[in-house]
Amino acid sequence: MKTTTMGVKLDADARERLKQLGAAKDRTPHWLMKKAILEYLEREEAYEYEKQEDMQRWQRYQDTGRHLSQDEVKTRLKRLADQAQTKTTE
Secondary structure, eight states, X not given: OOOOOOOOOOOHHHHHHHXXXXXXXXXXXXXXXXXXXXXXXXXXXXXXXXXXXXXXXXXXXXXXXOOOOHHHHHHHHHHHHHHHHHHHHO
């Protein structure tokens, strides 16, 4: 994978904090910034994916009116848990 350089403008306080944290963790400021950005991307992409799934579920409900009550969900989950428990004890 080809990499490119991007700039991030930080004020003096943020740069100093980054340097100090890097020294404490024996990592470079560059490593810390890259890790922070990658973790942020993972978290936000997961959020967007979940949001899309929720919107699809909502649309499906609006289209069909089909839903499960909380009691129905509890019953189904208990049945699945019981089945799984039975399989593990066999």
